[in-house]
Amino acid sequence: MVETTSVEMSAAFGATLTIDLPALQRNYRSLQARLVGGAQCGAVVKADAYGLGALKTAPALYAAGCRDFFVATLNEALALRRCLPAETRIYILNGLLKGAESECAGHDLLPVLNTAGQIERWAAEARRRQRVLPAVVQFDTGMSRFGLSESEVIRLADEHATVRQTIDIRFVMSHLACADEASHKANLYQLARFRTLTSRFPGTRCSLPNSSGIFLGPDFHSDLARPGAALYGLNPIPGKPNPMSRVVTLTARVVQLREVNPGDHVGYGCTYTTRVQARLATVAIGYADGLLRSLGNQGAVYVDGQRLPIVGRISMDGMSVDFGPLCDRAPDDIECVEVIGPHQSVDDLAADAGTIGYEILTALGSRFQRTYIASDETGLRANRECRA
Numbered sequence: 001m002v003e004t005t006s007v008e009m010s011a012a013f014g015a016t017l018t019i020d021l022p023a024l025q026r027n028y029r030s031l032q033a034r035l036v037g038g039a040q041c042g043a044v045v046k047a048d049a050y051g052l053g054a055l056k057t058a059p060a061l062y063a064a065g066c067r068d069f070f071v072a073t074l075n076e077a078l079a080l081r082r083c084l085p086a087e088t089r090i091y092i093l094n095g096l097l098k099g100a101e102s103e104c105a106g107h108d109l110l111p112v113l114n115t116a117g118q119i120e121r122w123a124a125e126a127r128r129r130q131r132v133l134p135a136v137v138q139f140d141t142g143m144s145r146f147g148l149s150e151s152e153v154i155r156l157a158d159e160h161a162t163v164r165q166t167i168d169i170r171f172v173m174s175h176l177a178c179a180d181e182a183s184h185k186a187n188l189y190q191l192a193r194f195r196t197l198t199s200r201f202p203g204t205r206c207s208l209p210n211s212s213g214i215f216l217g218p219d220f221h222s223d224l225a226r227p228g229a230a231l232y233g234l235n236p237i238p239g240k241p242n243p244m245s246r247v248v249t250l251t252a253r254v255v256q257l258r259e260v261n262p263g264d265h266v267g268y269g270c271t272y273t274t275r276v277q278a279r280l281a282t283v284a285i286g287y288a289d290g291l292l293r294s295l296g297n298q299g300a301v302y303v304d305g306q307r308l309p310i311v312g313r314i315s316m317d318g319m320s321v322d323f324g325p326l327c328d329r330a331p332d333d334i335e336c337v338e339v340i341g342p343h344q345s346v347d348d349l350a351a352d353a354g355t356i357g358y359e360i361l362t363a364l365g366s367r368f369q370r371t372y373i374a375s376d377e378t379g380l381r382a383n384r385e386c387r388a
């Protein structure tokens with residue numbers, strides 16, 4: 001057995017995903033500790049907390065001190081609202097879609113207002129309710145994606161006295177395009193633009209950095225940081241040692257071992273042909289579990305700390321691994337392989353797949369046995385009660 005499988009494996013599942021909530025909390029606390037000048041650390045839990053389960057991770061983050069949670073959609077926000085205490089602030093990054101105004105206001109959610117139209121509709125909702133509604137306003141500083149353009153920011157600043165009567169702008173925010181490349185000139189350019197635009201809103205708090213942005217230094221910290229990736233253990237400073245704790249472990253069961261001869265083909269399309277006599281393992285994890293097909297003939301798994309190549313294409317429910325170097329181990333001994341763990345990080349796997357760790361995590365499927373490592377301080381119990 002692989003030493004990483006401290007968790008009991010169920011025979012009902014091909015693979016086990018283990019999420020270490022105390023490690024998640026350590027990551028949150030270390031990011032909060034890195035922030036200077038009274039900046040607060042929020043948490044981005046969109047896309048079901050990058051595939052790790054927002055309803056489990058968010059209460060753990062709350063227990064670690066987090067009060068500001070970011071999701072992408074109203075649907076994600078509503079699910080989170082049911083699982084977090086009322087004092088938490090839940091922000092919807094994708095903005096205020098037409099028709100979402102009433103639910104947003106009714107459930108005490110904060111839309112990130114990205115267009116003049118969204119600001120107008122939120123103001124109209126406030127007038128309907130005869131109260132001031134809170135929101136964040138996003139400025140585009142160089143991504144050309146979400147947020148107000150410079151001329152729209154200037155117009156908003158001119159009208160701020162009027163807007164205030166309906167909208168309480170809790171933060172103005174922007175998002176960095178290249179924070180994971182510390183020396184990229186876009187970083188300082190975006191910071192300068194953000195400062196110029198925010199100077200038109202004296203006294204309004206600002207939110208700028210994602211995970212990597214926190215590591216660009218205090219100039220980038222603003223009043224509220226919005227890390228996602230680093231909380232879940234991805235390396236926010238690629239090319240340098242990862243300062244974060246590992247949160248995810250993924251192990252997959254060996255379901256069959258077979259001897260193959262030179263010239264035998266492996267998998268769909270016969271894209272791999274054995275050159276020597278070899279022992280292949282069929283492992284119960286495939287692209288339906290989120291293991292990207294681009295790992296076929298590219299990636300590897302680990303047993304006993306040894307790197308064993310994935311051979312042939314990844315199928316829907318399984319893949320083949322060359323167990324060649326393990327010939328001295330009794331076959332029945334090896335019950336599972338490490339796909340993500342101490343020997344292979346999410347970032348390592350992503351590099352082999354030709355993608356980024358974000359895509360690996362958010363692709364993690366729903367078929368795994370999901371196990372959460374909890375402690376008295378991870379809020380998991382409260383979460384269970386909330387779901388019941």
Ligand SMILES: *Cc1c(COP(=O)(O)O)cnc(C)c1O
Binds near residue numbers: 046212226227228229
């Ligand atoms: C996803 C997202 C984040 C989090 O980014 P990470 O790189 O995962 O830390 C922060 N801000 C915005 C606007 C986002 O969309």
